[in-house]
Amino acid sequence: MNDALKATLAPSLKSWIESANDPASDFPIQNLPFGIFSNAVNTQPRAGVAIGEWIVDLAVLEDARLIDAQDTFRAPRLNDFIALGREKWREVRIALSGLLAQGNATLRDNAALLQRALVPLSDATMHLPVEIPGYTDFYSSKEHATNVGSMFRDPKNALLPNWSELPVGYNGRASSVVVSGTDVRRPNGQIKLPDADRPVFSACRKLDIELETGFIVGRGNALGEPIPCEEAEAHIFGMVLLNDWSARDIQQWEYVPLGPFNSKGFATTISPWIVTIDALEPFRTATPVQEPQPLDYLRHKGDHAFDIDLQVTLRPEGTKQATTISRTNFKLMYWSMAQQLAHHTVGGCNTRVGDLMGSGTISGATPDSCGSLLESTWNGQRPLKLEEGGERAFLQDGDEIAITGWCQGEGYRVGFGECAGRILAARA
Amino acid sequence: MNDALKATLAPSLKSWIESANDPASDFPIQNLPFGIFSNAVNTQPRAGVAIGEWIVDLAVLEDARLIDAQDTFRAPRLNDFIALGREKWREVRIALSGLLAQGNATLRDNAALLQRALVPLSDATMHLPVEIPGYTDFYSSKEHATNVGSMFRDPKNALLPNWSELPVGYNGRASSVVVSGTDVRRPNGQIKLPDADRPVFSACRKLDIELETGFIVGRGNALGEPIPCEEAEAHIFGMVLLNDWSARDIQQWEYVPLGPFNSKGFATTISPWIVTIDALEPFRTATPVQEPQPLDYLRHKGDHAFDIDLQVTLRPEGTKQATTISRTNFKLMYWSMAQQLAHHTVGGCNTRVGDLMGSGTISGATPDSCGSLLESTWNGQRPLKLEEGGERAFLQDGDEIAITGWCQGEGYRVGFGECAGRILAARA
Numbered sequence: 001m002n003d004a005l006k007a008t009l010a011p012s013l014k015s016w017i018e019s020a021n022d023p024a025s026d027f028p029i030q031n032l033p034f035g036i037f038s039n040a041v042n043t044q045p046r047a048g049v050a051i052g053e054w055i056v057d058l059a060v061l062e063d064a065r066l067i068d069a070q071d072t073f074r075a076p077r078l079n080d081f082i083a084l085g086r087e088k089w090r091e092v093r094i095a096l097s098g099l100l101a102q103g104n105a106t107l108r109d110n111a112a113l114l115q116r117a118l119v120p121l122s123d124a125t126m127h128l129p130v131e132i133p134g135y136t137d138f139y140s141s142k143e144h145a146t147n148v149g150s151m152f153r154d155p156k157n158a159l160l161p162n163w164s165e166l167p168v169g170y171n172g173r174a175s176s177v178v179v180s181g182t183d184v185r186r187p188n189g190q191i192k193l194p195d196a197d198r199p200v201f202s203a204c205r206k207l208d209i210e211l212e213t214g215f216i217v218g219r220g221n222a223l224g225e226p227i228p229c230e231e232a233e234a235h236i237f238g239m240v241l242l243n244d245w246s247a248r249d250i251q252q253w254e255y256v257p258l259g260p261f262n263s264k265g266f267a268t269t270i271s272p273w274i275v276t277i278d279a280l281e282p283f284r285t286a287t288p289v290q291e292p293q294p295l296d297y298l299r300h301k302g303d304h305a306f307d308i309d310l311q312v313t314l315r316p317e318g319t320k321q322a323t324t325i326s327r328t329n330f331k332l333m334y335w336s337m338a339q340q341l342a343h344h345t346v347g348g349c350n351t352r353v354g355d356l357m358g359s360g361t362i363s364g365a366t367p368d369s370c371g372s373l374l375e376s377t378w379n380g381q382r383p384l385k386l387e388e389g390g391e392r393a394f395l396q397d398g399d400e401i402a403i404t405g406w407c408q409g410e411g412y413r414v415g416f417g418e419c420a421g422r423i424l425a426a427r428a
Numbered sequence: 429m430n431d432a433l434k435a436t437l438a439p440s441l442k443s444w445i446e447s448a449n450d451p452a453s454d455f456p457i458q459n460l461p462f463g464i465f466s467n468a469v470n471t472q473p474r475a476g477v478a479i480g481e482w483i484v485d486l487a488v489l490e491d492a493r494l495i496d497a498q499d500t501f502r503a504p505r506l507n508d509f510i511a512l513g514r515e516k517w518r519e520v521r522i523a524l525s526g527l528l529a530q531g532n533a534t535l536r537d538n539a540a541l542l543q544r545a546l547v548p549l550s551d552a553t554m555h556l557p558v559e560i561p562g563y564t565d566f567y568s569s570k571e572h573a574t575n576v577g578s579m580f581r582d583p584k585n586a587l588l589p590n591w592s593e594l595p596v597g598y599n600g601r602a603s604s605v606v607v608s609g610t611d612v613r614r615p616n617g618q619i620k621l622p623d624a625d626r627p628v629f630s631a632c633r634k635l636d637i638e639l640e641t642g643f644i645v646g647r648g649n650a651l652g653e654p655i656p657c658e659e660a661e662a663h664i665f666g667m668v669l670l671n672d673w674s675a676r677d678i679q680q681w682e683y684v685p686l687g688p689f690n691s692k693g694f695a696t697t698i699s700p701w702i703v704t705i706d707a708l709e710p711f712r713t714a715t716p717v718q719e720p721q722p723l724d725y726l727r728h729k730g731d732h733a734f735d736i737d738l739q740v741t742l743r744p745e746g747t748k749q750a751t752t753i754s755r756t757n758f759k760l761m762y763w764s765m766a767q768q769l770a771h772h773t774v775g776g777c778n779t780r781v782g783d784l785m786g787s788g789t790i791s792g793a794t795p796d797s798c799g800s801l802l803e804s805t806w807n808g809q810r811p812l813k814l815e816e817g818g819e820r821a822f823l824q825d826g827d828e829i830a831i832t833g834w835c836q837g838e839g840y841r842v843g844f845g846e847c848a849g850r851i852l853a854a855r856a
Contacts, residue, residue, distance in 0.1 A: 187775030259687025347615030
């Protein structure tokens with residue numbers, strides 16, 4: 001990492017945009033996450049970077065020749081920009097950091113430009129940040145896999161033999177990935193009740209969340225050309241929060257032998273801002289010890305976990321106070337993102353710019369750190385108490401779930417914004 | 429179906445292109461399949477229709493105002509044309525059938541136009557016919573599911589309980605779908621040998637085929653809006669042949685509990701010509717009796733199977749004579765394409781134009797009608813004899829597999845061309 005890039009990460013750095021200097025803001029000058037927005041002025045979605053309570057309209061800055069990204073910022077998705085490559089992402093980051101830093105007058109004192117370049121976050125509609133050619137979901141939390149294995153298989157052999165040898169993953173449905181704020185309709189489907197001979201067609205009765213993060217592929221690989229583990233992080237553009245909504249009763253009936261399908265394909269929500277892998281650099285930390293030591297193709301030296309605090313809240317319809325139903329941290333994940341990508345491609349599978357790779361449900365060791373209601377309520381047996389009264393085994397219509405996540409720095413935090421969705425009643 | 433469309437299907441119809449009237453041709457005037465080609469003159473891939481030994485360059489015909497498709501035929505994929513809708517597909521089909529029919533002089537006698545509009549099939553390079561936003565693979569042959577269940581689970585309860593209640597399917601990897609003729613590199617990966625404590629990293633030792641067909645979605649559905657079973661066929665543009673190459677040893681180790689992943693993600697081959705659902709109309713036949721009767725959302729009246737003969741050949745490197753290793757028929761499939769699509773979307777999952785839906789391995793009841801070597805050799809225990817000597821349990825480097833398929837009419841056949849691929853040695 002060169003000095004100019006390092007300078008964009010300095011904890012002491014401040015912006016002339018005052019709201020960015022609030023220690024509670026998700027979007028300080030150290031963050032600079034990328035997203036796609038529209039508003040009353042720009043009804044066509046286009047690229048922006050979040051800072052404090054504002055969005056920087058990147059196409060406006062490029063028109064003013066303050067940054068250069070080969071005219072990719074007017075596209076309604078970031079793929080074309082991302083495809084320009086890591087040197088370009090970094091060049092734009094460094095330029096933006098300079099323009100927004102305290103003491104830099106170029107943009108700050110150009111009133112006409114400023115008026116066009118800064119858009120209030122509160123006025124903007126956010127869109128999916130990328131077109132997603134492929135969505136893969138992993139299963140990389142040891143605590144989550146152990147909980148699920150204990151519940152549905154054998155508590156004494158909760159982890160299947162392959163789990164500690166490779167980052168288990170499966171192909172998800174890319175078409176149904178939606179951006180935070182999109183309502184989620186409870187799915188109908190086949191469910192098999194314990195005493196029945198045959199399944200019934202029903203609205204899902206065990207609707208659940210899965211607290212995850214996801215990473216966005218920034219540089220693909222050709223078919224037949226695996227990505228080595230040591231090089232894998234250079235293929236990642238950045239990270240988002242992800243809620244892999246799950247219909248547990250549909251899942252339990254359908255998933256053998258080929259895996260989850262309709263139980264996951266009705267919606268997957270991601271947060272709108274992609275926090276770049278560069279912005280996460282100061283929060284790099286050690287991955288858990290892996291025992292047995294993985295096969296060679298899954299080995300990498302150094303620190304490949306990231307210290308990201310995560311929190312999930314549930315707010316029933318008509319109430320004001322949300323209940324925090326989970327607090328955990330991304331650094332607990334057994335398999336790193338680099339290992340996931342190395343494994344995904346080791347047989348020759350190609351990836352493409354914009355591919356989304358979900359971490360798998362992120363669970364800690366205690367019920368209040370579980371990433372799904374399935375785990376925290378132990379398949380509904382121990383409902384959670386809600387702040388304004390009542391309880392929840394699984395989600396009810398009108399419930400709003402919000403995932404938040406942030407890296408805590410000294411005096412600032414690099415946040416992800418929100419990954420939220422509200423449950424609508426099933427189709428009649 | 430209106431009279432003009434019906435007329436394009438008449439068995440007595442002949443073309444002034446003589447090679448199309450050969451009873452052995454895959455591409456008679458009754459077929460008119462769509463694909464994407466390039467050649468020495470048109471190095472940019474563009475849309476064509478196959479007839480006899482020729483490709484009709486559709487953009488040339490549109491420039492001459494003989495057909496109209498809103499200028500979509502110069503795109504390097506058919507998605508934009510397909511998105512124009514079923515009325516447009518039919519209008520173009522009817523117009524082409526007229527232009528190519530015996531007795532029609534419009535194109536035949538316009539030497540200058542003809543010279544540009546007809547391209548020899550043998551000179552063309554075929555490309556993927558569509559950009560594939562999503563690839564789903566079903567598991568809808570009862571014989572296949574029974575064989576696999578007998579081999580790996582319990583011969584007495586070979587079919588899992590959900591199998592006869594719903595068309596089991598899973599998400600495949602769209603990025604690694606390739607067009608016929610693309611070489612397939614043997615994947616490396618983790619395999620677990622029976623007596624070993626831990627897996628090893630190895631080239632696949634049990635490389636296999638899966639004989640399938642696939643259908644291409646011609647009209648998608650919005651998230652949350654299921655496609656009713658009775659309407660599902662109207663959402664299908666057409667069909668292709670599909671080889672779902674499978675690494676059995678990698679699959680056996682990785683697939684629990686979330687399904688196949690790297691064992692399938694290294695390549696899936698499809699044939700280049702999409703045979704439209706309209707061209708298949710005369711070959712519609714009854715689906716097998718379904719017992720138990722499916723739930724309401726999976727019911728449809730009438731005939732929803734299609735009588736498509738299928739054949740697989742294997743040709744070892746350096747030999748001339750290929751060995752036919754399977755003969756079967758698509759009409760044996762237990763679940764129809766309409767039921768697959770209705771099930772896929774019943775929970776609200778959205779589909780998009782160009783989505784590929786694989787049938788699942790198509791197997792008959794006897795070893796010589798199995799759609800995989802896994803089945804026909806019973807996991808390698810009974811190798812197949814090859815025509816020029818030698819035998820095969822699983823695929824060897826240099827082997828070429830070719831799937832062909834056709835609907836046999838009276839004096840003509842509606843064929844799919846070839847879905848072929850050759851095995852390259854694994855990466856060192």
